[in-house]
Amino acid sequence: MYPAPFNTWTTAYDQWAHDLTQNQERMFAWWRLILDPKPPVAAATPADVVYQENKLQLLRYRSQTLSNRPVPILMVPSIINKYYILDLKPGRSLVEYLLGRGFDVWIIDWGIPSDEDRLDTFDKYINGYLARSVQKVLDLTGQEQLSLLGYCIGGTFTAIYAALHDHQIRNLIQLAAPINFHDDGILSAWASKEAFPIDVVVDAFGNMPKWLMQTSFQWLRPTNDLAQAVNLWERLDDPKKTDDFLTLRSWLNDNIDFPGEAYRKYIRDCYQDNLLVQNRMQIDGDTVDLGRITANLLTVSATQDHICPPRSAAVLNDLVSSQDKQVLTLAGGHIGVVAGSGASKGLWVKLGDWLAQRSG
Amino acid sequence: MPEDPTKIWKQAFDIWEKQTADYWDKFLRSPQFLEQMGTSLEQSLQVKTVIDKAVSQTLTNLQLPNKRDQEQILHRLTELSAQVRQLSDRVDRLMADQG
Numbered sequence: 001m002y003p004a005p006f007n008t009w010t011t012a013y014d015q016w017a018h019d020l021t022q023n024q025e026r027m028f029a030w031w032r033l034i035l036d037p038k039p040p041v042a043a044a045t046p047a048d049v050v051y052q053e054n055k056l057q058l059l060r061y062r063s064q065t066l067s068n069r070p071v072p073i074l075m076v077p078s079i080i081n082k083y084y085i086l087d088l089k090p091g092r093s094l095v096e097y098l099l100g101r102g103f104d105v106w107i108i109d110w111g112i113p114s115d116e117d118r119l120d121t122f123d124k125y126i127n128g129y130l131a132r133s134v135q136k137v138l139d140l141t142g143q144e145q146l147s148l149l150g151y152c153i154g155g156t157f158t159a160i161y162a163a164l165h166d167h168q169i170r171n172l173i174q175l176a177a178p179i180n181f182h183d184d185g186i187l188s189a190w191a192s193k194e195a196f197p198i199d200v201v202v203d204a205f206g207n208m209p210k211w212l213m214q215t216s217f218q219w220l221r222p223t224n225d226l227a228q229a230v231n232l233w234e235r236l237d238d239p240k241k242t243d244d245f246l247t248l249r250s251w252l253n254d255n256i257d258f259p260g261e262a263y264r265k266y267i268r269d270c271y272q273d274n275l276l277v278q279n280r281m282q283i284d285g286d287t288v289d290l291g292r293i294t295a296n297l298l299t300v301s302a303t304q305d306h307i308c309p310p311r312s313a314a315v316l317n318d319l320v321s322s323q324d325k326q327v328l329t330l331a332g333g334h335i336g337v338v339a340g341s342g343a344s345k346g347l348w349v350k351l352g353d354w355l356a357q358r359s360g
Numbered sequence: 361m362p363e364d365p366t367k368i369w370k371q372a373f374d375i376w377e378k379q380t381a382d383y384w385d386k387f388l389r390s391p392q393f394l395e396q397m398g399t400s401l402e403q404s405l406q407v408k409t410v411i412d413k414a415v416s417q418t419l420t421n422l423q424l425p426n427k428r429d430q431e432q433i434l435h436r437l438t439e440l441s442a443q444v445r446q447l448s449d450r451v452d453r454l455m456a457d458q459g
Binding site: 012015016019023053054114115116117118119120128132139186189190192194195196197200201203204205206219221222223224226227230 | 384402409412430438445
């Protein structure tokens with residue numbers, strides 16, 4: 001319409017005007033958020049509490065359709081974060097997705113430990129809480145085996161459990177679950193004997209306080225909070241993206257203390273002495289030999305995972321005796337790979353397909 | 361064509377953020393930082409432990425239960441409760457097997 005130089009400037013002007021309008025909308029959205037904040041709706045998938053022990057609750061999700069896959073799935077989340085990362089919100093829920101594909105889905109809600117729970121040992125978590133939850137799922141479903149899905153520390157638990165009780169496990173799914181704790185990750189450096197006097201910490205605090213763990217996670221990437229604020233700004237004109245972002249941030253700040261004696265053993269045996277990957281870890285006197293795992297194994301790692309570097313999780317594949325085993329490395333971070341916007345087309349589909357072939 | 365200032369700003373921010381994060385990553389895993397972190401943590405927590413022990417001893421001297429006493433009792437109660445539940449489950453299973 002205009003001569004070439006003017007075309008360039010009019011295009012630029014249109015772009016600037018668009019940016020100005022967009023930033024204006026974001027500013028209004030920002031003020032609406034501050035003046036009328038709506039709490040995020042998380043863990044929306046209906047479930048029933050079928051078993052309780054101390055603070056632990058075992059939940060069975062209600063399905064709208066009849067489950068056509070007899071092998072139930074028991075999800076074991078990390079004990080320092082709330083379980084609903086796996087059921088974040090409608091449309092961003094791995095639980096909801098698997099229910100939709102006809103699976104019978106259960107989950108452990110570890111609960112919030114009180115001061116006296118500092119005496120709960122790591123062994124009790126494996127051979128006590130987790131073992132009884134597994135048995136309860138098998139008893140109530142009438143099945144002899146189940147699929148065990150562990151995420152993060154929950155995945156370390158499930159790997160140990162599978163090594164000790166392999167006969168109960170048909171399929172083992174490890175999501176961003178550290179097995180080799182001596183890696184390039186910064187957490188490995190911080191938890192070393194030189195940097196982290198574990199006995200002094202546990203004796204002083206009892207339960208490892210969530211604020212201290214949260215601080216360490218923030219220091220994994222100190223600029224992250226600022227980067228997230230910029231990310232939020234870019235999403236403010238899209239209500240759905242804003243809600244997704246705020247729901248995830250809400251979960252990130254909803255942490256849980258780590259029971260003291262369990263934490264002592266976890267840090268000493270895993271991070272400092274790295275006994276698990278060497279098959280030298282002991283639980284109630286039994287050696288945890290990962291080579292005893294024969295269940296079908298799917299190990300998932302994330303390329304930008306600062307908490308569980310990919311190799312730290314993938315090493316399990318080399319240690320088990322399973323005939324059917326696979327490593328899946330996906331783009332994303334520790335949380336994004338499971339609950340990010342791309343998870344529904346990435347991990348969930350692959351996980352659903354893998355389980356579908358092995359849950360008949 | 362004149363660049364979109366928003367895009368320029370975002371690119372500059374992303375570069376700054378990555379470089380700053382890389383710098384901190386290197387610093388926070390350096391031997392000097394790790395040693396300092398361990399020492400600071402140990403010393404500050406030892407002070408806390410001394411204070412906690414003094415408070416605990418004072419309560420004991422006053423014939424009052426301290427925090428650790430209460431935790432032990434509550435923990436024991438929880439264990440007993442779990443044992444009762446397990447026994448109950450075993451009885452249920454035995455009765456179910458007997459038909």
